[in-house]
Amino acid sequence: xxxxYVDLENLLHGHEHIPILVRLLEPYPGLKLVLSTSWVRDLGxxxxxxxxxxxxxxxxxxxxxxxxxxxxxxxxxLTRYTQIIADVERRRPARxxxxxxxxxxxxxxxxxxxxxxxxxxxxxxxxxxLELEQRLDKVFGNVERFLIHPDLAKNAKVExxxxxxxxxx
Numbered sequence: 001x002x003x004x005y006v007d008l009e010n011l012l013h014g015h016e017h018i019p020i021l022v023r024l025l026e027p028y029p030g031l032k033l034v035l036s037t038s039w040v041r042d043l044g045x046x047x048x049x050x051x052x053x054x055x056x057x058x059x060x061x062x063x064x065x066x067x068x069x070x071x072x073x074x075x076x077x078l079t080r081y082t083q084i085i086a087d088v089e090r091r092r093p094a095r096x097x098x099x100x101x102x103x104x105x106x107x108x109x110x111x112x113x114x115x116x117x118x119x120x121x122x123x124x125x126x127x128x129x130l131e132l133e134q135r136l137d138k139v140f141g142n143v144e145r146f147l148i149h150p151d152l153a154k155n156a157k158v159e160x161x162x163x164x165x166x167x168x169x
């Protein structure tokens with residue numbers, strides 16, 4: 001499973017930038033979302049999910065905050081990086097990327113996994129939108145591009161060795 005960790009508050013700037021995120025994720029139908037927003041801790045899981053359109057809500061597989069793993073007040077003290085990396089360790093995604101405006105606590109080597117969003121602008125900043133588009137392609141593009149649709153795989157015929165190749169030469 002491939003995961004995009006999303007901090008909704010700043011990324012979407014209310015409902016204003018939802019169409020941008022929907023458009024950016026279209027090329028990656030298998031990409032799942034994990035909510036890394038403080039809204040889940042403060043409002044519960046259902047409310048932030050209800051805020052999303054169906055196309056995004058169907059991708060959501062969970063949140064970084066889980067009451068069974070951490071108490072609210074303890075979770076609030078953790079850096080966003082610590083919250084996300086704990087979830088990465090639990091879910092073990094094949095590939096992952098985070099989109100967030102909070103880079104506190106991110107080690108330099110881990111910055112390859114985060115696309116920073118400008119405060120108060122989120123995806124409304126053209127440079128941030130372009131950066132996210134490029135990083136999505138870099139991290140998930142090759143995977144999505146080379147997946148074979150199950151219907152095509154049924155009819156695929158691979159012979160090894162090919163008839164016209166003499167392996168004894």
